[in-house]
Amino acid sequence: MDSERGAAITIGGEEYTLILTTKATKAIAGRYGGLENLGDRLMKAENFELALDEIVWLVTLLANQSVLIYNLRNKENPKPLLTEEEVELLTSPLELASYKSAITEAMMRGTARHVVSEGDAEPPKNASAG
DSSP: OOOTTTTEEEEETTEEEEEEOOHHHHHHHHHSSSSSHHHHHHHHHHSSSHHHHHHHHHHHHHHHHHHHHHHHHHHOOOOOOOOHHHHHHOHHHHHHTHHHHHHHHHHHHHTTTOOOEEEEEEEETOOOOO
């Protein structure tokens, strides 16, 4: 689901796609003050327990975006949202560390900018030919 927008991980034998949506971006901004502060906050967590709490929160948030999108498209057969407690119980600290690349990939895909080079761009309509 939405593989071009996210990155797949497995939690408790079930596959989830981590997706950075506008909704997730707003939640991250509310918690950290913006995407740019997320990395600093995760790296500067006061202790291991707090660092794990932040990673669990982020994995749960991003994984639930794919569930919410599925539920939006399949209102007659919704899937339950993943809880932080489920993520804690169904993963090991080693697995959480392995999700780092998937989190990074989802963030990169969610914030990707499609840049058009000058050679590809059309000239302005009022440009003179000469």
